[in-house]
Amino acid sequence: xxxxxxxxxxxxxxxxxxxxxxxxxxxxxxxxxxxxxxxxxxxxxxxxxxxxxxxxxxxxxxxxxxxxxxxxxxxxxxxxxxxxxxxxxxxxxxxxxxxxxxxxxxxxxxxxxxxxxxxxxxxxxxxxxxxxxx
Amino acid sequence: xxxxxxxxxxxxxxxxxxxxxxxxxxxxxxxxxxxxxxxxxxxxxxxxxxxxxxxxxxxxxxxxxxxxxxxxxxxxxxxxxxxxxxxxxxxxxxxxxxxxxxxxxxxxxxxxxxxxxxxxxxxxxxxxxxxxxx
DNA sequence: AAAAAATTGAGAATAATTCCTATTTTCGTT
DNA sequence: AACGAAAATAGGAATTATTCTCAATTTTTT
Numbered sequence: 358x359x360x361x362x363x364x365x366x367x368x369x370x371x372x373x374x375x376x377x378x379x380x381x382x383x384x385x386x387x388x389x390x391x392x393x394x395x396x397x398x399x400x401x402x403x404x405x406x407x408x409x410x411x412x413x414x415x416x417x418x419x420x421x422x423x424x425x426x427x428x429x430x431x432x433x434x435x436x437x438x439x440x441x442x443x444x445x446x447x448x449x450x451x452x453x454x455x456x457x458x459x460x461x462x463x464x465x466x467x468x469x470x471x472x473x474x475x476x477x478x479x480x481x482x483x484x485x486x487x488x489x490x491x
Numbered sequence: 492x493x494x495x496x497x498x499x500x501x502x503x504x505x506x507x508x509x510x511x512x513x514x515x516x517x518x519x520x521x522x523x524x525x526x527x528x529x530x531x532x533x534x535x536x537x538x539x540x541x542x543x544x545x546x547x548x549x550x551x552x553x554x555x556x557x558x559x560x561x562x563x564x565x566x567x568x569x570x571x572x573x574x575x576x577x578x579x580x581x582x583x584x585x586x587x588x589x590x591x592x593x594x595x596x597x598x599x600x601x602x603x604x605x606x607x608x609x610x611x612x613x614x615x616x617x618x619x620x621x622x623x624x625x
Numbered sequence: 626a627a628a629a630a631a632t633t634g635a636g637a638a639t640a641a642t643t644c645c646t647a648t649t650t651t652c653g654t655t
Numbered sequence: 656a657a658c659g660a661a662a663a664t665a666g667g668a669a670t671t672a673t674t675c676t677c678a679a680t681t682t683t684t685t
Contacts, residue, residue: 362651363663379559379569379578382642397665402642404663405560417559417569417578417604425513425551426539435513435551436600444513444551449594456590457605460583466570466609470551471591475600496682497632516673531634536673538632 365389365396369404370413379417434470438477440484447473499523499530503538504547513551569604572611574618581607 372388373380380388386401408414425444432454434447449457449471461469476484506522507514514522520535542548559578566588568581583591583605595603610618 361662364650365664373560377561377563377580379561381559383640385560395665397667399643399666400664409560415561415563415604417561417606425515426507426519426543427511427513427549427551429511429549436598439601446511447598447600450590450597453590453594456584456587460587461607463584464570464581464607464609466581466607467573468608470606470608472551472604472606473595473598473600474602474604475598495631498681499633517671529634531636533635533674534633 365393365400366404366407368393368396369401370408373405373408373414434473436473436475436477438480439474440476440480443477443479445477447471499527499534500538500541502527502530503535504542507539507542507548568607570607570609570611572614573608574610574614577611577613579611581605 368389369385372385378384382398382402382405385405386396386398389396389401405414409416434449436445436447437443438445457469457471461467502523503519506519512518516532516536516539519539520530520532523530523535539548543550568583570579570581571577572579591603591605595601
């Protein structure tokens, strides 16, 4: 039975769960080292990614390798394909846009970025193909 | 009069504005080189940042140096301070949360990340202090 | 056209993250 | 409680993304 246990993984989770400060991987590593002096940085990165993949943690405003730019500054949202990383535009319903603007105004924020996760059409096709072959 | 002009800056903007593909800085650089073979990568990074700063472009789902993690996986949003980069939690109104979930379901998305931009309390205090001194 | 200011190119430097692989740990089986 | 296969780790090298430095060039002002 695959239990996925290791002392490192548990420590990393405990450290992350002990704070609400949205720490970086580096910070988690430093904290972990206080209790396990030669835990490797690679392990921290690997296990944090695993926690995210398994839904036990989230990555705030995920980066996808490099920054992406867009000259169309009118407000619109994005969808990042969780399979291939492609970024697509996503245009919100009027209802959603109003709710977002209302929230921002109410709380004194100056702007927002909304990024949905999903699977792009290309990858969806491939997945269906793969499923059909099994 | 500061016109902020340079042939490189204009080319970089034209290249960015010519696509809807949310390119990386690297991609913009490659495209620019087709027309200006020894434009420097540093210039592209610098000028893209300038375009973002001046509102002529946006950075999709902004990264702030390093990835940030959070073990509290219940849905909540974030606010990134545009002055110091601090990440705070932001809890949406019921209205907004419903609108977001509705949109995601409607479009077949699997999740979303909403990050507001703003100025955290700390920096707001400092700004006010700075203003008062002028 | 000269002086001043702003911007650039090129590569070095830094930062963040991933890769490599020999070694160690885990865990079901004996 | 030892065995062995599979999974995970440490540590450092490698890679990737981005920023920095500064002399040279371009643009703007005079």
